[in-house]
Amino acid sequence: MLQRHLQSLHYHTYNAISVKEAVAILRETDIDLLITDLKMPGIDGHELVKYVAENYPLIPILVVSGYPSVNDALNVIKSGAIDYLVKPFTHEELKQAVLKSFKGSKKIKTSSKPRDFSSSSNYGELIGESSEIKEVFEIIDRVKDNKATIFINGESGTGKELVARAIHYSGKFSRAPFIAVNCGAIPENLLESELFGYVKGAFTGADANRQGFFQAANHGTIFLDEIGNASLAVQSRLLRALQEKEITRIGSQKVEKVDLRIIAATNSDLKELIAKNEFREDLYYRLSVVQINVPPLRERKSDISLLVDRFIKKYGPEYKDRITPISKAALEVLERYDWPGNIRELENVVQRAIIMCDKTIEVMDLPDHLKYKINFSQEGWLPLREMEKEYILRVLAAVDNNKTKAAEILQIDRKTLRQKIQ
Ligand SMILES: Nc1ncnc2c1ncn2[C@@H]1O[C@H](COP(=O)(O)OP(=O)(O)O)[C@@H](O)[C@H]1O
Ligand SMILES: [Mg+2]
Known part of the structure; x- marks a missing residue:
C-alpha cells in the first residue's frame, strides 16, 4: 500500500521485507528516505533506526507504527527518526509526512542532482571536455541506437575500446552482449574458428560443435580490435558477414543469419596495408561506414x-x-x-x-x-665528414696506427685510407 501511494506521487521506491534486506539495499543504493515499521519479526525497527542514524546519518527516517505509545515515539525520535506516523493513516497524511521528512533532510540529494553533462558521465569511463573529444561524443550519440558498422582509428592508448564500449552501453542494444576480440592477441590460425565457430571434425582437435564470438554477440556488438592483424581468410568471412549478414562455421556449409553491430578498431595505417595487399580494400570501405578518429592526448x-x-x-x-x-x-x-x-x-x-x-x-x-624537455638543438650534431674523421681516428688508435689493420676494419683500401688521413 505504501509503495502504491508513493509511486502515485512519483517517488521511486524499494521494498524490503526484513531489516536484513533493507540493509542490503542501503549498501547498494543511494536512498533519499527510509520508511520503516517498528514491530517486525526478527530484528526490529528500533535496531534499523539506530543503524541508519549511525551509518547513513544523512538519510531521513520516517517511522510508521500500529502501536502508538509516547515512549516509543520519543525513543525512536531520539535515536534518529525524523517523524512518526501512526497506523492507520490517510494518503494525504503520508504525503505530508514524506514532504516534511525531506525538508528536514540534511542530505544533498545526489540522486536528483541534474546530470553534469559537461563532464559527459553518460559515456561510461570516457571523459573529456576538449572540443576534440566532444566531437567523438557527438558521433557516439548519432550511432548508439543503430547498427551501422563503425571504424575507430587512433593511436594506442587513446581510448578506442572505451569508445566502443560507450557506443554499446549508452545505446538501446546495451542489454545484448558486447564482445571484445583482440585480433592481434589470438594466433592467426585460431582467429577464424574463434570468431565464426566450427563444427565437429572441421579440423584435428575439433571434437565438438562450437559457436564463435559472432554467434555469442548476436543482437549486440562485436568489437574487433587490431583488425589490421586479421588474416585474408578472416577478412573474406568478415566481408560476407557485413554484406550478407550471414556467417558459416568452419567446416560447415550451413548459413547462419546474424544481426549485430560490428565495431572495428586499429592503430595501424590500413591504407598502407591495402597498398601491400595485406588488407582488402572492399572490406575497408565496408567497415568505415562511420569512422571515428580518436585524437591523441x-x-x-x-x-x-x-x-x-x-x-x-x-x-x-x-x-x-x-x-x-x-x-x-x-x-x-x-x-x-x-x-x-x-x-x-x-x-x-x-x-x-x-x-x-x-x-x-x-x-x-x-x-x-x-x-626535462629534451631539446634537440642543432649543436649536438656533427657533419658527416666530422663523424667520419672521428671514427677513423678511433679505429687507428685502437690498432696502434697500423694502417693495414685499420683499412681492413674499415673495409676500404689502404690508398683511400691514406687520402682520408691526409
Ligand atoms: N577519455 C578517457 N577517459 C578516461 N580514461 C580513458 C579515456 N580514454 C582512455 N582511457 C583509459 O586509458 C586506457 C587505454 O584505453 P583503451 O580504450 O584501452 O585504448 P586503446 O584501445 O585506444 O589502446 C584505459 O585504461 C582507459 O580506461
Ligand atoms: Mg585497445
Whole structure:
C-alpha cells in the first residue's frame, strides 16, 4: 500500500521485507528516505533506526507504527527518526509526512542532482571536455541506437575500446552482449574458428560443435580490435558477414543469419596495408561506414587535468587509502609532456606517482623523462665528414696506427685510407 501511494506521487521506491534486506539495499543504493515499521519479526525497527542514524546519518527516517505509545515515539525520535506516523493513516497524511521528512533532510540529494553533462558521465569511463573529444561524443550519440558498422582509428592508448564500449552501453542494444576480440592477441590460425565457430571434425582437435564470438554477440556488438592483424581468410568471412549478414562455421556449409553491430578498431595505417595487399580494400570501405578518429592526448591537452583528477580518485583510495592532491608544478609537467603512449601512459604515470608520493604528488614523484624537455638543438650534431674523421681516428688508435689493420676494419683500401688521413 505504501509503495502504491508513493509511486502515485512519483517517488521511486524499494521494498524490503526484513531489516536484513533493507540493509542490503542501503549498501547498494543511494536512498533519499527510509520508511520503516517498528514491530517486525526478527530484528526490529528500533535496531534499523539506530543503524541508519549511525551509518547513513544523512538519510531521513520516517517511522510508521500500529502501536502508538509516547515512549516509543520519543525513543525512536531520539535515536534518529525524523517523524512518526501512526497506523492507520490517510494518503494525504503520508504525503505530508514524506514532504516534511525531506525538508528536514540534511542530505544533498545526489540522486536528483541534474546530470553534469559537461563532464559527459553518460559515456561510461570516457571523459573529456576538449572540443576534440566532444566531437567523438557527438558521433557516439548519432550511432548508439543503430547498427551501422563503425571504424575507430587512433593511436594506442587513446581510448578506442572505451569508445566502443560507450557506443554499446549508452545505446538501446546495451542489454545484448558486447564482445571484445583482440585480433592481434589470438594466433592467426585460431582467429577464424574463434570468431565464426566450427563444427565437429572441421579440423584435428575439433571434437565438438562450437559457436564463435559472432554467434555469442548476436543482437549486440562485436568489437574487433587490431583488425589490421586479421588474416585474408578472416577478412573474406568478415566481408560476407557485413554484406550478407550471414556467417558459416568452419567446416560447415550451413548459413547462419546474424544481426549485430560490428565495431572495428586499429592503430595501424590500413591504407598502407591495402597498398601491400595485406588488407582488402572492399572490406575497408565496408567497415568505415562511420569512422571515428580518436585524437591523441597531445592534441587535447586541455583534458589532462580532468583525467589526472579521475585517476587520482581511482587509485588514491587503493594505494594510499585517500585521495592524494597533485601540486601545481607537477600538473604543469604533465601538461607539458607529449604523451606518445596517450591516456594509458598518463594513467600509469599517475598510478606510479601516487605510490611514490608522500602527501601530495610533487614533481619529484614523476618519472625523469617527463621532467626535462629534451631539446634537440642543432649543436649536438656533427657533419658527416666530422663523424667520419672521428671514427677513423678511433679505429687507428685502437690498432696502434697500423694502417693495414685499420683499412681492413674499415673495409676500404689502404690508398683511400691514406687520402682520408691526409
Ligand atoms: N577519455 C578517457 N577517459 C578516461 N580514461 C580513458 C579515456 N580514454 C582512455 N582511457 C583509459 O586509458 C586506457 C587505454 O584505453 P583503451 O580504450 O584501452 O585504448 P586503446 O584501445 O585506444 O589502446 C584505459 O585504461 C582507459 O580506461
Ligand atoms: Mg585497445
